[in-house]
Amino acid sequence: MLRIEATRIVLQHAGDRPVVGNLGPTSDELWALGHRDRSFYTYGSMGLCSSIALGMALSSDGQVISLDGDGSLLMNMGAIATIAREKPPNLIVVVWDNEEWCQTGHQPSHTATGTDLESVAKGCGILHTATVTSEEQFETVFKQALAQPGPWFIVAKVEEAGHIEAAPIEPELTLHRFRSTFPQSASNPHTQPWHKPDSTA
Numbered sequence: 416m417l418r419i420e421a422t423r424i425v426l427q428h429a430g431d432r433p434v435v436g437n438l439g440p441t442s443d444e445l446w447a448l449g450h451r452d453r454s455f456y457t458y459g460s461m462g463l464c465s466s467i468a469l470g471m472a473l474s475s476d477g478q479v480i481s482l483d484g485d486g487s488l489l490m491n492m493g494a495i496a497t498i499a500r501e502k503p504p505n506l507i508v509v510v511w512d513n514e515e516w517c518q519t520g521h522q523p524s525h526t527a528t529g530t531d532l533e534s535v536a537k538g539c540g541i542l543h544t545a546t547v548t549s550e551e552q553f554e555t556v557f558k559q560a561l562a563q564p565g566p567w568f569i570v571a572k573v574e575e576a577g578h579i580e581a582a583p584i585e586p587e588l589t590l591h592r593f594r595s596t597f598p599q600s601a602s603n604p605h606t607q608p609w610h611k612p613d614s615t616a
Contacts, residue, residue: 416548416549416550416553416571416572416573416574417573417574417575417576418440418441418444418511418513418571418573418574418575418576419444419447419448419576419579420550420576421509421511421550421553421571421573422441422444422445422448422482423448424550424553424554424557425480425482425509425557426445426448426449426451428554428557428558428561429480431453431596432453432477432478432479432480433453433454433455433468433471433477433479433480433593434451434453434454434455434480434481434482435454435455435457435464435465435467435468435471435479435480435481435482436454436455436456436457436464436482437457437464437482437483437484437487437511438457438458438459438460438461438464438487438518439484439517439518440517440575440579441464441482441483441484441511442456442457442458442582443579443580443581443582444576444579445482445582446582446583447579447580447582452592452593452595452596453593453596454593455467455471455589455593456582456586456589458584458586458589461486461487461490461518462487462488462490462491462494463487463491463494464481464482464483464484464487465481465483465488465491465494465495465498465508466491466494466497467481468480468481468506468508469481469494469497469498469501469503469506472503472505472506472566473501473503475505476505477505478505478506478507478561479503479505479506479507480507480509481506481507481508481509482509482511483508483509483510483511484510484511484512484513484517485510485511485512485513485514485515485524485525485526485532485570486515486516486517486518486524488510488532489524489525489526489530492535495532495535495536495539495541495568496539496540498539498541498566498568499536499539499540499541499566500540502566503565503566504564504565504566505564505565506565506566506567507557507560507561507565507566507567507569508566508567508568508569509557509569509571510532510568510569510570510571511571511573512526512532512570512571512572512573513572513573513574513575514526514527514572515527517575531546532568532570533545533546533568533570536568541566541567541568543560543563543565543566543567543568544567544568544569544570545567545568545569545570546569546570546571546572547569547570547571547572548571548572553569553571556569557569
Protein backbone atom coordinates (compact mmCIF):
# COMPACT_ATOMS: atom_id res chain seq x y z
CA MET A 416 0.00 0.00 0.00
CA LEU A 417 1.16 3.54 -0.67
CA ARG A 418 1.85 5.59 2.44
CA ILE A 419 0.09 8.64 1.04
CA GLU A 420 -3.11 6.62 0.53
CA ALA A 421 -2.91 5.25 4.06
CA THR A 422 -2.38 8.80 5.32
CA ARG A 423 -5.51 9.80 3.42
CA ILE A 424 -7.40 7.14 5.38
CA VAL A 425 -6.07 8.56 8.65
CA LEU A 426 -7.30 12.03 7.77
CA GLN A 427 -10.69 10.72 6.66
CA HIS A 428 -11.31 9.32 10.13
CA ALA A 429 -9.21 11.53 12.44
CA GLY A 430 -11.79 14.27 12.85
CA ASP A 431 -10.25 17.01 14.99
CA ARG A 432 -7.80 14.68 16.75
CA PRO A 433 -4.17 15.84 16.85
CA VAL A 434 -1.97 14.05 14.30
CA VAL A 435 1.81 14.11 14.78
CA GLY A 436 3.72 13.51 11.54
CA ASN A 437 7.21 12.05 11.36
CA LEU A 438 9.89 14.08 9.60
CA GLY A 439 10.34 14.14 5.83
CA PRO A 440 7.83 12.55 3.44
CA THR A 441 5.36 11.69 6.22
CA SER A 442 4.90 15.34 7.13
CA ASP A 443 5.08 16.39 3.47
CA GLU A 444 2.23 14.04 2.59
CA LEU A 445 0.24 15.04 5.66
CA TRP A 446 0.55 18.67 4.56
CA ALA A 447 -0.19 17.95 0.89
CA LEU A 448 -3.40 16.06 1.68
CA GLY A 449 -4.82 19.06 3.47
CA HIS A 450 -3.18 21.25 6.09
CA ARG A 451 -4.94 21.41 9.43
CA ASP A 452 -3.90 23.29 12.56
CA ARG A 453 -4.10 20.06 14.55
CA SER A 454 -1.39 18.45 12.42
CA PHE A 455 2.02 18.70 14.09
CA TYR A 456 4.90 18.42 11.62
CA THR A 457 8.16 17.25 13.25
CA TYR A 458 10.74 18.82 10.95
CA GLY A 459 14.20 17.32 11.54
CA SER A 460 13.22 15.54 14.76
CA MET A 461 14.16 12.01 13.72
CA GLY A 462 13.24 9.46 16.37
CA LEU A 463 11.00 11.79 18.37
CA CYS A 464 7.59 11.63 16.66
CA SER A 465 5.99 9.09 19.00
CA SER A 466 7.69 10.62 22.04
CA ILE A 467 6.11 13.98 21.20
CA ALA A 468 2.73 12.30 20.69
CA LEU A 469 3.11 10.49 24.02
CA GLY A 470 3.65 13.80 25.79
CA MET A 471 0.55 15.21 24.16
CA ALA A 472 -1.52 12.17 25.14
CA LEU A 473 -0.36 12.32 28.75
CA SER A 474 -1.20 16.03 29.01
CA SER A 475 -4.69 15.93 27.53
CA ASP A 476 -7.86 13.88 27.54
CA GLY A 477 -8.22 13.74 23.76
CA GLN A 478 -7.03 10.96 21.47
CA VAL A 479 -3.64 11.59 19.80
CA ILE A 480 -2.37 9.92 16.61
CA SER A 481 1.33 9.44 15.84
CA LEU A 482 2.42 8.74 12.26
CA ASP A 483 5.94 7.44 12.85
CA GLY A 484 8.42 5.58 10.66
CA ASP A 485 10.35 2.35 11.06
CA GLY A 486 13.72 4.07 10.72
CA SER A 487 12.86 6.75 13.24
CA LEU A 488 11.53 4.28 15.81
CA LEU A 489 14.62 2.13 15.41
CA MET A 490 16.64 5.18 16.48
CA ASN A 491 14.55 5.57 19.63
CA MET A 492 13.16 2.17 20.56
CA GLY A 493 12.96 3.29 24.16
CA ALA A 494 9.88 5.26 23.12
CA ILE A 495 8.00 1.99 22.64
CA ALA A 496 8.91 0.80 26.14
CA THR A 497 7.92 4.15 27.65
CA ILE A 498 4.55 4.08 25.91
CA ALA A 499 4.01 0.57 27.29
CA ARG A 500 4.96 1.71 30.79
CA GLU A 501 2.73 4.80 30.78
CA LYS A 502 -0.19 3.04 29.02
CA PRO A 503 -1.98 6.16 27.71
CA PRO A 504 -5.44 4.97 26.62
CA ASN A 505 -5.70 7.91 24.21
CA LEU A 506 -2.60 7.22 22.07
CA ILE A 507 -2.50 5.54 18.65
CA VAL A 508 0.94 4.92 17.13
CA VAL A 509 0.96 4.14 13.42
CA VAL A 510 4.33 3.04 12.05
CA TRP A 511 4.81 3.56 8.32
CA ASP A 512 7.21 0.67 7.69
CA ASN A 513 8.85 0.99 4.27
CA GLU A 514 11.86 -1.04 5.46
CA GLU A 515 14.35 1.74 4.71
CA TRP A 516 15.90 5.00 5.85
CA CYS A 517 14.43 7.09 3.07
CA GLN A 518 15.83 10.37 4.41
CA THR A 519 19.46 9.30 4.31
CA GLY A 520 19.66 7.47 1.00
CA HIS A 521 17.18 4.58 1.02
CA GLN A 522 19.41 2.22 2.97
CA PRO A 523 17.55 -0.94 4.14
CA SER A 524 16.41 -0.63 7.74
CA HIS A 525 16.43 -3.44 10.30
CA THR A 526 12.83 -4.31 9.43
CA ALA A 527 14.08 -5.34 5.98
CA THR A 528 16.20 -8.06 7.58
CA GLY A 529 13.83 -9.50 10.16
CA THR A 530 13.20 -6.98 12.95
CA ASP A 531 9.48 -7.10 13.78
CA LEU A 532 8.35 -3.87 15.41
CA GLU A 533 4.95 -5.28 16.36
CA SER A 534 6.73 -8.05 18.29
CA VAL A 535 8.89 -5.40 19.96
CA ALA A 536 5.76 -3.52 21.03
CA LYS A 537 4.18 -6.71 22.37
CA GLY A 538 7.37 -7.58 24.22
CA CYS A 539 7.38 -4.15 25.84
CA GLY A 540 3.82 -4.69 27.06
CA ILE A 541 1.58 -2.93 24.55
CA LEU A 542 -1.54 -5.07 24.35
CA HIS A 543 -3.25 -3.68 21.25
CA THR A 544 -1.05 -4.25 18.20
CA ALA A 545 -1.40 -5.14 14.54
CA THR A 546 0.57 -5.41 11.32
CA VAL A 547 -1.28 -4.60 8.10
CA THR A 548 -0.32 -4.76 4.44
CA SER A 549 -3.33 -3.33 2.57
CA GLU A 550 -5.49 -0.22 2.71
CA GLU A 551 -8.53 -2.33 3.64
CA GLN A 552 -6.73 -3.97 6.57
CA PHE A 553 -5.34 -0.65 7.71
CA GLU A 554 -8.69 1.13 7.65
CA THR A 555 -10.35 -1.68 9.61
CA VAL A 556 -7.71 -1.72 12.35
CA PHE A 557 -7.40 2.06 12.48
CA LYS A 558 -11.15 2.48 12.98
CA GLN A 559 -10.99 -0.13 15.73
CA ALA A 560 -8.20 1.82 17.43
CA LEU A 561 -10.23 5.02 17.27
CA ALA A 562 -13.16 3.27 18.97
CA GLN A 563 -11.32 1.37 21.72
CA PRO A 564 -8.94 2.49 24.49
CA GLY A 565 -5.24 1.99 23.83
CA PRO A 566 -2.43 2.48 23.56
CA TRP A 567 -2.48 1.04 20.06
CA PHE A 568 0.57 0.17 17.95
CA ILE A 569 -0.14 -0.42 14.26
CA VAL A 570 2.63 -1.36 11.85
CA ALA A 571 1.60 -0.57 8.27
CA LYS A 572 3.80 -1.96 5.51
CA VAL A 573 3.99 0.83 2.94
CA GLU A 574 5.72 1.97 -0.23
CA GLU A 575 6.77 5.41 -1.42
CA ALA A 576 4.47 7.25 -3.82
CA GLY A 577 7.32 9.10 -5.51
CA HIS A 578 8.22 12.78 -5.36
CA ILE A 579 5.88 15.11 -3.53
CA GLU A 580 6.34 18.80 -2.85
CA ALA A 581 7.96 19.48 0.51
CA ALA A 582 5.88 21.09 3.21
CA PRO A 583 6.95 24.59 4.29
CA ILE A 584 9.54 24.40 7.08
CA GLU A 585 8.05 26.66 9.74
CA PRO A 586 8.39 24.95 13.14
CA GLU A 587 7.57 28.08 15.16
CA LEU A 588 4.30 28.62 13.27
CA THR A 589 3.46 24.92 13.54
CA LEU A 590 3.88 25.10 17.31
CA HIS A 591 1.83 28.30 17.58
CA ARG A 592 -1.00 26.96 15.43
CA PHE A 593 -1.07 23.66 17.26
CA ARG A 594 -1.02 25.15 20.76
CA SER A 595 -3.92 27.40 19.88
CA THR A 596 -6.12 24.32 19.38
CA PHE A 597 -4.82 21.91 22.01
CA PRO A 598 -7.30 21.20 24.85
CA GLN A 599 -6.40 21.54 28.48
CA SER A 600 -6.34 18.38 30.56
CA ALA A 601 -9.33 18.06 32.85
CA SER A 602 -8.09 14.99 34.70
CA ASN A 603 -4.29 15.06 34.97
CA PRO A 604 -3.20 17.23 37.93
CA HIS A 605 0.50 16.73 37.19
CA THR A 606 0.59 18.63 33.92
CA GLN A 607 0.21 22.27 32.98
CA PRO A 608 -2.07 23.25 30.09
CA TRP A 609 -0.19 24.08 26.91
CA HIS A 610 -2.50 26.93 26.04
CA LYS A 611 -4.57 28.99 28.42
CA PRO A 612 -7.46 30.74 26.68
CA ASP A 613 -7.62 34.50 27.08
CA SER A 614 -10.49 35.09 29.52
CA THR A 615 -10.92 38.60 28.15
CA ALA A 616 -11.53 37.45 24.58
